């Protein structure tokens with residue numbers, strides 16, 4: 001499967017290193033030098049702009065850049081006749097923008113893929129949503145530096161909705177938006193804890209509803225940029241492999 005990448009950072013590097021059944025044909029990044037270096041490393045075309053990237057013969061465009069890149073590019077990708085994979089799920093936090101994008105994808109008969117990212121259990125949560133979901137809580141614990149903070153001891157730095165969380169920490173709390181998309185926008189409450197004693201990004205999720213109580217905990221190792229969980233990069237690779245293969249689970 002031929003793909004193009006928007007964003008040539010940490011997740012793009014993991015995809016380039018680990019994905020076996022995809023070929024990176026073209027890449028785009030707002031940082032010119034990073035784009036050219038990455039393109040040379042992976043043998044891809046460095047597109048001068050988004051319009052040129054979308055003229056490439058690819059089935060799927062992977063966004064691995066930023067929430068603002070999602071808002072700037074997602075509709076163009078679908079209109080150009082490509083499927084889209086969104087890593088910066090925070091860019092889909094606005095339900096109006098999201099439903100317009102889904103409508104566009106339906107109209108053009110294309111798909112929008114969201115990798116499980118730094119968490120998992122989305123299969124069980126979507127099954128639970130067939131019935132009644134009462135609440136979903138997400139407690140995220142991170143090293144203070146990855147939140148851009150300095151604190152002496154464990155500190156609750158945020159409590160609120162995914163919308164409020166992504167507005168405060170746009171690079172850090174994509175998983176809250178993934179949960180609200182799959183579990184219902186009004187169901188999710190988020191707590192973020194800055195903890196100097198940890199080097200992992202830990203997400204503890206509790207879903208309560210008709211099916212019972214589901215609990216998940218992910219104590220993620222960081223990837224080389226320290227902010228992104230290694231699991232998030234690997235989830236993009238795993239999803240690409242699934243799309244490229246006939247076996248789906």
Ligand SMILES: NC(=O)c1ccc[n+]([C@@H]2O[C@H](COP(=O)([O-])OP(=O)(O)OC[C@H]3O[C@@H](n4cnc5c(N)ncnc54)[C@H](O)[C@@H]3O)[C@@H](O)[C@H]2O)c1
Nearest residue numbers: 007009010011030064065066069087088117118174228232
């Ligand atoms: N879904 C999840 O669970 C999850 C987990 C971790 C990270 N993420 C998100 O995935 C994205 C990529 O993560 P990463 O670790 O590779 O980040 P990174 O900082 O290593 O790389 C991002 C790259 O995108 C480029 N970029 C940013 N905005 C751009 C724009 N508007 N147009 C073009 N290029 C742009 C930057 O120059 C940079 O090279 C981030 O938004 C991050 O928050 C999602």
